[in-house]
Amino acid sequence: MQFLDIREAGFQAKFDAIVERGEESGREVEEVVLGIIADVRSRGDEALLEYTRRFDMLSCDAAGLEVTPEEFDKAMAQVEPKDLAALKLAVERVARFHEKQKQQSWISTEESDIMVGQKVTPLAKVGIYVPGGKACYPSSVVMNAVPAKVAGVGEIVMVVPAPGGEMNPHVLAAAKLSGVDRVFRIGGAQAVAALAYGTATVPKVDKITGPGNIYVATAKKLVFGQVGIDMIAGPSEILVINDGSGNPVHVAADLLSQAEHDELASSVLITADRSFGEKVANEVERQLKELSREAIARKSWESFGVIIVAGDLDEAIAFSNRIAPEHLELAVENPFEILPLITNAGAIFMGHYTPEAAGDYLAGPNHTLPTGGTARFFSPLSVDDFVKKSSIIHFTRGGLERVGEDIVRISRLEGLDAHGRSVSLRLKK
Amino acid sequence: MQFLDIREAGFQAKFDAIVERGEESGREVEEVVLGIIADVRSRGDEALLEYTRRFDMLSCDAAGLEVTPEEFDKAMAQVEPKDLAALKLAVERVARFHEKQKQQSWISTEESDIMVGQKVTPLAKVGIYVPGGKACYPSSVVMNAVPAKVAGVGEIVMVVPAPGGEMNPHVLAAAKLSGVDRVFRIGGAQAVAALAYGTATVPKVDKITGPGNIYVATAKKLVFGQVGIDMIAGPSEILVINDGSGNPVHVAADLLSQAEHDELASSVLITADRSFGEKVANEVERQLKELSREAIARKSWESFGVIIVAGDLDEAIAFSNRIAPEHLELAVENPFEILPLITNAGAIFMGHYTPEAAGDYLAGPNHTLPTGGTARFFSPLSVDDFVKKSSIIHFTRGGLERVGEDIVRISRLEGLDAHGRSVSLRLKK
Structure with missing residues (x-):
């Protein structure tokens, strides 16, 4: 521990060393992860099963990767009633807060001849990465799944590594309470790749959120653009x-x-x-x-x-x-x-x-x-992360007449005359 | 052009070839861009001036990189009045639409003992990349700067390459009308690096938006995390x-x-x-x-x-x-x-x-x-891109007493007992 005075010489340098403690993923990790992603992308389940055997010491067929309804029931039964009540309270409170973040689609009818607006649409499918192994974080499940659920996401797919096949009952219970639709016992870069590109067994999603180790974080960064991701933590x-x-x-x-x-x-x-x-x-x-x-x-x-x-x-x-x-x-x-x-x-x-x-x-x-x-510049994970927006634009002929000349002028400034023509052709008498 | 029937054999494969036409940045481009970023980060203005000389054939000292108020005035005078009116109309209409996207900070007072909410704060400084050279896109300036201005961003810094030193008057006029605070005649990966890390001349920003060529896009992707960026286009x-x-x-x-x-x-x-x-x-x-x-x-x-x-x-x-x-x-x-x-x-x-x-x-x-x-999964650029949110949480002692046991329970499930202790120590009689 350092006990510093903010006005002492060298304070900033000492503090900067703390700020810069994060590990950079480095080229070696990136090469490994790029290889895994390419492999899962091209060989699908086959590659996924191989990596899961190698990294998680879990041997099963593709169907065995998905957690069954019976396993969910068993997990729920294993959780102490007071712990279950605590998890339920967390889900309820987190849902209530995130409900307030929901945005509505809207249109502006201020002008009689031009209508503009914004359509808000939930993502169709999202993937949630939950760390496994020694760590067990039911709160991570709640904090990722509940905003997705509140947003109206069509399908919430969770992945969680299960070293040796073992699953934590509290994590499964949290998934059940939070509205997760499907759970796969996979992890690491291979799980991120499977979610980003899809395999015969694991559905392709639109966005991946959730914390993970440096391989998971690097994989998320590398598939960004193919799918959405949350912030880089x-x-x-x-x-x-x-x-x-x-x-x-x-x-x-x-x-x-x-x-x-x-x-x-x-x-x-x-x-x-x-x-x-x-x-x-x-x-x-x-x-x-x-x-x-x-x-x-x-x-x-x-x-x-x-x-x-x-x-x-x-x-x-x-x-x-x-x-x-x-x-x-x-x-x-x-x-x-x-x-x-x-x-x-x-x-x-x-x-x-x-x-x-x-x-x-x-x-x-x-x-x-x-x-x-x-x-x-980043914000907390929120309902906004699980919706996307589309602009809505509607012109009547009168609206286009009103501003058409200005559109044509700007298109000329940019040397894009086909833009201007798409307006002037419509207004030709 | 292909004229296809959606039900014909092989339709999907033919269409996929169209979808996948985008160029991937590839490792070579990435290596070049990584080198430029590292160089600008370590040598600052010196490196920036060198790259600007090499890529934009523009030789000047660091102070010469910034567009002066006189240049702005000259540009405004060069623009035809009707073109200026068209640009003004664009700025006004874009501002009016984006005003409707503004979100308020809020608190929930539903509970007497626990208050939660969300503080919305504009970004302090943002960088806007505007392509230069043959292309001239005043509309790009408007579409990036106006949402930032509406959001309440403290300082809007624009970069635009000026090959041979030449600046387009319509681009400068659009910057003036849109509320851009400072303009630097730099471009490419070196401009992105300067905005992300700052130099003696170019301020470090919190987020970089705007379109560019493959070097610019790659640079934006590589500085993501150091600063925010808009979508990858x-x-x-x-x-x-x-x-x-x-x-x-x-x-x-x-x-x-x-x-x-x-x-x-x-x-x-x-x-x-x-x-x-x-x-x-x-x-x-x-x-x-x-x-x-x-x-x-x-x-x-x-x-x-x-x-x-x-x-x-x-x-x-x-x-x-x-x-x-x-x-x-x-x-x-x-x-x-x-x-x-x-x-x-x-x-x-x-x-x-x-x-x-x-x-x-x-x-x-x-x-x-x-x-x-x-x-x-991505949305149009919006006011949301130029603000960030902070969660607000306030417990009274009574609030902590009400839910304290549940917090302690969850902390135990996760094996994080110091979490639970921070609650129980406060509630000790």
């Missing part, structure tokens, strides 16, 4: 802005909830109150020992944990806007007062009783957020 | 659906307005009325001879023009949805009757008096549209 981060108010114990716990994710996670506190910062530093050390994932959290905190002392709250806010954090906690007395000043952040957790973990699971907003400063 | 296309009504002369003119763009453009008519299709075929031949860009249009029409006879209108619509055309004309008697059936299209031109050219210039909707079937 790097390692996760939290920034806590503090004004001296609140409890250092809580802030330390929030920093650690980020640090336990993985060793590349970064947890940063910026406070105008040095002694608050010192208390948080001590608390983190104390709490670290109590964590089941102590080793990971400690590595993350030691490598990428930072406590920064700023001159005042304004300086802290300016810093935050500069780095555009994925998760931003406003651990201040009056968070709504400074909300308008926050210009770059994935999600903003307001006040002393809103830990990031609440947003991760069930507050309602999506937990798929732009990382590594990309909140400057 | 391939060659342009139009599909006209016809029910036998309307005038073959008009439809032929519309097909040619697409064909004149470039030799890779594709113009397709699908009609349930064979004799209408035959008339259009004859009309295209007749009109081709009258075009200033006859050679380009003829090459495009011969290579990628298709007239398809369908069994009925439903079959034509199903075909259209399958190929997801960039431009779709519903040259039918009652276009609004079939609008709900159209699920994939960039822009839909309704009825016999709405030529594509009207939408290209000034109907209001954007002319930057998803090509090559990507309308399955």
Whole structure:
């Protein structure tokens, strides 16, 4: 952990090293992934089964890749009733939030002779990638599938690697509760390729969302354009802005909830109150020992944990806007007062009783957020990601007469006279 | 041109050859572009000036790259008043349409103890790429800059190559009218790199939009993630659906307005009325001879023009949805009757008096549209592309008490106990 003063010499360079911790996929990974994609594209199921045997130690025929209704039933029965209730609550709350993002098709009838508008149409099929193996993230299923469901997507296809064939019942239960239509036990670049191009068994989709390792992320980047993808995610981060108010114990716990994710996670506190910062530093050390994932959290905190002392709250806010954090906690007395000043952040957790973990699971907003400063231009995953728009344009003959000469003029400026002719031919007496 | 029956053997294979006409950037182009990006990133203005000298035959110092206020004034004075009026009308109409896309920040106060919402914030700086050289597209400036302006973007930076230093006055006038803040006479991959990473002279932006050649497109794809980009565009296309009504002369003119763009453009008519299709075929031949860009249009029409006879209108619509055309004309008697059936299209031109050219210039909707079937998942360029969203989450202590146990449960399912602790520590009595 570094304890820095924002005004000390070399501060920016020290902080930049944290920001740039993300691994770049590099040419070697790209070559491997390109090979896998080409292979699945040309040989379909055959290649998919081979890679699944090799990487996931799972041998089955093509039909065996799909999770059966009986497996779903079994998984649902395995989940403890209170856990099931918690997952249901998450699905309900996430659905309720995302319902508010839905946009309507619209037309403008302001002009009597020219009508314009926008048609909003759900995507026909989407693929959701869910990590498997050691990790088990039912919340990832909820956060990807529910917005797709709310958007009205025709078919939601989930892929999740099942090393040795084993599936996590909580992940399957979350899929069931979230409205996933089909689940395939495949993963890695081969799963992304199968979704992008389709095989005899796996349907070709229009968009692929969801987190994965570097092979999955690289595969998504490489099939972008063939299908849509969500944002390109790097390692996760939290920034806590503090004004001296609140409890250092809580802030330390929030920093650690980020640090336990993985060793590349970064947890940063910026406070105008040095002694608050010192208390948080001590608390983190104390709490670290109590964590089941102590080793990971400690590595993350030691490598990428930072406590920064700023001159005042304004300086802290300016810093935050500069780095555009994925998760931003406003651990201040009056968070709504400074909300308008926050210009770059994935999600903003307001006040002393809103830990990031609440947003991760069930507050309602999506937990798929732009990382590594990309909140400057990317948005959280939303219903918008699962619809597309078509412009609607309708001219009457009178409308075309009214603006026809201007269209012809612009077409001439561009040297595109066939454009102008398509108008003038219609207006010829 | 091919005249096909949708039910003939081999139809799909023949049509697929048209769909797959787009050039892939290939590894060689990528290597060149990667080199240029790395060079501009490390040597800044020095590299930018070198490439500009080499590729655009323009020698100047760094300050000379920026267009001066005097140059703007001169350009405005050079434009004919009626052309200026046409450009103004385009800017006004495009602005009016895009105003309707603006979304508000919102909060939900449905629950007394948990508040959620979404903050909408304009991007701080965006870069707009405008092609230069032989081509001159003031409409491209309007269609990229106006949505950014409407969105409230802080600074709009335009780049346009100026071979030998020459700038087109209509492009500069369009920039002025559209609210572009700064213009640099640079182009190619080096301009994209300068916008993505910044140099001493060119500001680093948050997002880059606008069309360009294969080097520009490849550069945009490679800097994606460092900055946002708009969609990845391939060659342009139009599909006209016809029910036998309307005038073959008009439809032929519309097909040619697409064909004149470039030799890779594709113009397709699908009609349930064979004799209408035959008339259009004859009309295209007749009109081709009258075009200033006859050679380009003829090459495009011969290579990628298709007239398809369908069994009925439903079959034509199903075909259209399958190929997801960039431009779709519903040259039918009652276009609004079939609008709900159209699920994939960039822009839909309704009825016999709405030529594509009207939408290209000034109907209001954007002319930057998803090509090559990507309308399955991409949308037209819009105000949404120039804002980003941040989730807002606020819990009171009571709210956290209400759902805290469920958060802890889900965190346990995922093996992330520090997540649960950040909640339970706050609720400890």
